[in-house]
Amino acid sequence: MTCDLNLLWPKSNYDALTPSEITNIKNLIITSYNLGYYNVVINFEVSESLKLPINEPSKLNPIKIKEIIDISKFPDLKVFTRLTVIVNDSSKLINLNKYQNYFDLIAIKPQTEKSLQNSIINLNIDLISIPLDTKLNFYIKHKIVGKALEKGIKFEICYGPLISSTSTLTRKLMISNIVQLIRATRSNGLIISSGSKNPINLRSFHNIMNFFQTLGIKLNHINKFDDNAEKALINGRLRINSYKQTVMIDDNVNLYDxxxxxxxxxxxxxxxxxxxxxxxxxxxxxxx
Amino acid sequence: MVRLKQRYILFEVLYPPTDGEDFQTYSESPTKALLSLHQESPPQFTPKTITNTIKSSIQELYGDYGSSFAVQLNMKYFNNKTSTGILRCTKTNFHFVTATLPLITTIEGRKVIVNCIHVSGTIKKCEDYAIKRNLQFMRRVRFLEKSENGTIITI
Incomplete structure (x- = not known):
């Protein structure tokens, strides 16, 4: 069972989609399904300054899966939702716990070293995706990353910009940042996801791992990437269905439903x- | 004397929906999606043009040093009907080729996904695997067609 934890939602605010954008996201889901990803997560990425409508809980999640695609046609396909918040100053994000019941996964995108450090200590999240396609203004340290791995937070590598970029500069930056991240995490707790809006930039899991082997990931670590993605997804689902991610009362609950x-x-x-x-x-x- | 060892790479070319008719009808049913991904290749896709794009993308990624390994790169077989092919390169450096295949986006102006399926030491095993995979593919299409029509499936 392979998971793709990042298919980008075309808008970063609550505006309605145009018909062509809806067919595009349908195509995106089905292409990744045909490439072997049976658990697909749609990612709603917002900046921290956007005001989320706390008072109207039904409007919090703009991604209505039933309206986009009929899952029953495709055997074994499952679609989930995810919220990613771009963080500059983590002190504004105390209210993040309120959104937890409306998204299956919750992730952050830290822009500075301080926000990375603070959000690991204070926030209850599943994923951290460091912006690898830009020049980082900090050095990823093993000490900080180790704390996150102890809590069970996973780190995400998006391969989308690597394929779609036309300039050689972003490719250079991405490869050097990925090597830095692999060194800091000692290749533990890593996840590979697409992070693209266009079906042209999707690749199958083993093809991407072929490329990552040349960057210093060993052959016996490859299965770990798949396991970690599944662990993160289960963690997120348990937050909704259980008490403090440890105790579940009902036997008949299907976690993936x-x-x-x-x-x-x-x-x-x-x-x-x-x-x-x-x-x-x-x-x-x-x-x- | 030790003989010179080779690696044979089996790959396929996929066509994701970009614009036009495909873009609208792609998401209607699972069989339509599968069949439009595994389209026939256009006639301008010949072994020569595809090896040239692979060589140029190796040159782009690894420079002169890397492309020196790809001098012996050779396309043994390419079928436009099933759009699968077999590449041959030396054993020590085949990682350079398999790493660049996912980074190719266009061949002859057409947007494609190049999907590496299998790597083996003899060309016979590659052919066997291609036949096995095609049979699996046909079985899946029939399975999906039946489930769309609503008949009960027993395997």
Whole structure:
């Protein structure tokens, strides 16, 4: 079972899609399915300054899977959603926990070393995707990365810009950054994903690993990449379905089935809202 | 005397939907998607043109040093109907070739995905694998057609 954890949503805000963009994303899902990726994740990437509508929970997730594609036609295909936030200053992101029940995966894209360090310590996330196609203004250290790996956070490598870029500069930067990331993580906890908007830039898993072998990944590490992607996906699904990602009560819950999430969220949300209100009340008493 | 050893690379050319009719009808059903990905290749795709694009992309990635290994690169077979082919190169340096195949985006102005399927030491094994894979492909198409029509499938 191979997973592609990053197919880009064409817009970075809540505007509606045009018909050609909808057919494009359909084509994107089906091409990656035919290349052997049975679990596909659509990625909604936003900057931290965009205001997400907290008060209307039904509008939080713009990706409605049932409206885009009929999954029952394609045997074994499963589609999930993911939120990625581009971070400059991690102190603004305290509210990230509120969005957890509406997306299957939650990831961040740190731009500075400080935001990387802070978000590893403070936030509850599944994935970190360092922007490898730009020149990094910091040096990836093993000490910081090791902390993330202890918590079970995975690091993502997007191969999309490597193929689509026409300038040789981005290719050079990407290869040097990937080698740096492999050195810092000692090739543990890494994930490969496409990160492209166009079906032309998709490649199958083993083809990309052929290229990555020349960058210093050993043959016996290749299966780890596949396992890590699955682990990250299970981690994200457990956040919705279980208590603190450890205890599940119902036997009949299928972890990979996300069609009934909307109904369940209403129940869970009311309970959480009440808890939050009580918490705030107690804190106010303490301060006054 | 040790004889000179070779590696044979089996690859296929896929055509993802870019524009025109394919772009609209591609997502209608799984069989249409499979068949339009595995299209016939146009007649201007000959063994010579494809080896030239592979050699030029090796030159782009690895420079003069890398492309010196690709001098002996040779296309043994290419079929336009099934758009699969077999490449031959020396044993020690075949990694340079397999690493550059996914980075090719266009051949003769047409946007393509070049998919490396199998690497083996003899050309016979490559041919066997190609036949086996084609049989699997035909079985999958029939399976999908039946499931679209709604008949009950027993395998």
């Amino acid at each position: 996300n069609s009934k999430d909307e109904e369940n969220n209403v129940m869970a949300n009311n309970y959480k809202k009440r808890l939050n209100d009580e918490d705030i009340g107690q804190r106010k008493k303490l301060h006054s």
